[in-house]
Amino acid sequence: MxxxxxxxxxxxxxxxxxxxxxxxxxxxxxxxxxxxxxxxxxxxxxxxxxxxxxxxxxxxxxxxxxxxxxxxxxxxxxxxxxxTGQERDEDSSPLSPDEENPPVYRMYKRRWIGVCALVLLNIIKGCNWVWFGAIANGISNEFGFTLSQVNMLGNVPHISYLAFSWCVPLLVRRWGLRWSSVFGASIMLLSAWLRLSGTAHGLSTSGSYGLMILAQILIGITAPCFQVVGPRYAEVWFDLQGRATTTMIVAISDPLGTAIGQIIPPFITNYRFGILVLALATTLLAPLCFAVLPQPPTPPTYSGSLTSPPLLQTLRAAIGRARKGEQFLTKTERLDFFILFFIFGVLVAGTSSFSVFIAQIFQPYGYSEVLSGIMGGVFLLSGLVAAIFSAPIFDRVLVHHLAKTVKVLLPALGVVWIGLVFAVRPNNLAGVFIVLVLIASISFILLPVGLELGVEITRNAETSTAVLWTGGNAVSFLWVLVMDALRAPETADPPKHMRNALIFNASFIAATACLVVFFTGAQTRRKKDEEMARLGNARAAEGH
Known part of the structure; x- marks a missing residue:
């Protein structure tokens, strides 16, 4: 030197x-x-x-x-x-636009092919996960399982999800978007046919249950493959005017599958035939994994051009143990991410556990199995409609107000969940539907907003999504166990009602809503993308 x-x-x-x-x-x-x-x-x-x-x-x-x-x-x-930053590595990647030649950003029409593929894969995955929820009593009678065993069929995927979700950011980083999706679809296909094999008449009760529980474990491995890929796909294929909408579309396709998985089974009175239909539908849709596109030749935004930091690097930054030269998160960002992690986990648990117990919540009060399935469908489909109408607003109007949205809607959601405790009673169908529509609408608006905020705070789409969904599944697993334990005995009035479980769920969600007071939710990634876009446009204008 x-x-x-x-x-x-x-x-x-x-x-x-x-x-x-x-x-x-x-x-x-x-x-x-x-x-x-x-x-x-x-x-x-x-x-x-x-x-x-x-x-x-x-x-x-x-x-x-x-x-x-x-x-x-x-x-x-x-x-x-x-x-690179002098005090912090704010963007997790050192790339920046050309000073003479402005950055060139581009979007491709074929980007929607991958979105459609991810949506359909998420839908069929959601059906596989919750197929037994709305027909729990019928499955119990048909195969000789206890209600707790049937509930475990909907709960055990959370365990395998927790074990495998940490691997998905590594798969996406090493294999890319397409082959990570191919892996998930292959496991889902195996799960569907294992579940069908468990319906064979010659099997004992334990043998049938063993095959079905194995199938449910595998579907838990499939789920993070599609959920984690979604926000990253939106980041690398869509610009600032479409990224939030794309994240929303992919995110809500999973509960849409859950809705379909609750509406259809009660109408198929032959439960074994219904599982065959599910296996055939899975076989038909699984090849769509090859339609999930890898990264485009030219990125749509600055952040879309970056390679996400490794999983461990982001996790170290999140706990304040970033090493020299690695990604760095400020104290405010770390606090925000932990608050978001807890809120997201409780809200996902509240919704998913309600889906698992929906038939057992309403049937003690005189609502039929078919009507319970319709309630679950209305719950999720109304949320879907709300999310579809709200997503363009977040992309074009409330682009810088995601945190304010959470601060307004989350307390309202806590109040409505408390209202459900009082709405579940005999001959109150209209009241139940009103409360369910309100809960679903607010929850489904908050779901993609939470995922977007996770990426904004960490600037790592794969890792933040994996961490948030892992938290959601961990809390969901505990929620199902607690709510199952809170079921009233046979001697209660009405027998086996779940009022205490609803009180538990509503209380936790309402208490969690108070955390928004400490939440900041700065949209760091969007700010950088807008800055780079302005820089490119200014230099392009100078060049002309």
């Missing part, structure tokens, strides 16, 4: 596998930034960001890499290739 001719700068010689003429590093060393200049250079791996010092001992953080003409060292020919 030799001291340069200009004050406050020095030259660092590099050796690469491909010799380059007049190759040098010119590291500017002023108070604001340091620049690294390469002339006629090949590709250099500068991921290992360090702090450089000149002879005076003054340290300077690497903030930019410029490609310059070594004969003139002209800043006019510089090309900005790398930007």
């Amino acid at each position: 030799s001291h340069g001719s200009q004050p406050g700068s020095f030259e660092l010689k590099l050796t690469s596998s491909t010799p380059a003429k007049n190759q040098h590093l010119d590291i500017g060393n002023d108070e604001n930034e340091s620049s690294l200049a390469l002339s006629n250079a090949s590709t250099y791996d500068l991921d290992n960001k360090e702090t450089y010092s000149d002879k005076s001992g003054r340290k300077s953080s690497l903030t930019a890499v410029h490609v310059v003409d070594a004969s003139t060292s002209s800043a006019a020919t510089s090309k900005l290739a790398l930007i």
Whole structure:
């Protein structure tokens, strides 16, 4: 390393596998930034960001890499290739647009093919998960299972989800969007036919239950593959005017599948035939995994051009243990993510456990199995409609107000869940439907908003989505166990009612809503994307 001719700068010689003429590093060393200049250079791996010092001992953080003409060292020919934060690595990736040539962003019409594929895969996965929920009593009588065993069929996928969801960001990083989806679809197909094999008449009760519980374990492995891929797919294929909508579409397709999985089974009186129909539908839709597209040739936004940090790096940042040169989260961002993690987990648990117990909640009060299934369908479909109408508003009107949305809607949701406790009584069908529609509408609006905020806070779509859904499934597993234990005995009036379980669920959701007081929810990723888009547009205008 030799001291340069200009004050406050020095030259660092590099050796690469491909010799380059007049190759040098010119590291500017002023108070604001340091620049690294390469002339006629090949590709250099500068991921290992360090702090450089000149002879005076003054340290300077690497903030930019410029490609310059070594004969003139002209800043006019510089090309900005790398930007990193001096105090924090805010964007988790060092890429930045060209100073001379504005960043080129593009969207492709074929992007919708992957969205449709993910939606249909999520729908059929949701059907596989909750197929037994609305017909719990019928399944119990048909196969000789206890109600607790039937409930476990809907609960055990949460366990396998917890075990496998941490692997999905690694799969997406190594295999990409398409092959991660292919893996999930393959496991789902195996699950569907294992479930069908458990309906064979020659099997004992324990043998039948063993095959069905194994099938449900496998469906829990499938679920994170599609759920985690969704926000990342939206990030790499859609711009700022469509990203939230895409995240919403993919996110709510899972509860849409849950709705279909609750509406259809009660109408198929032959339960074994119904499971055959489910297996055939899964076989028909599973090949759609190949329609999930890999990353586009040209990204739609700045964040879409970046590679997400590794899973462990983001997790270290989330707990304040980021290493030098790694992604960094401020204290406010870390607090926000933990609050979001807890809120998301409780809300997902409240909704999913309600889906598991819906027949057992309403049947003690005189509502039929078919009507219980319709209630579950109305619950989820009304939420779907609310999410569809709200998503464009978040993309075009409330683009900077996701956190405010949470602060307004979450307390209202807690109040409505409390209202459900009083609505569940005999001959109150209209009241039940009104409360269910309100709960579903608010919940489904908050679901994609929560996922978007997770990505905004961490700037890592795969990891934040995996962590949030993992929390949701962990709490859901505990919720089902607790609510099952709170079922009233046979001697109660009415027998086996679940009023105490509803009180437990509503109380926790209402208490969790109070946490929004401490939530900030700064949209860091969007701010950076908008900044880069303005920069590109300004330079493009200057060029013309």
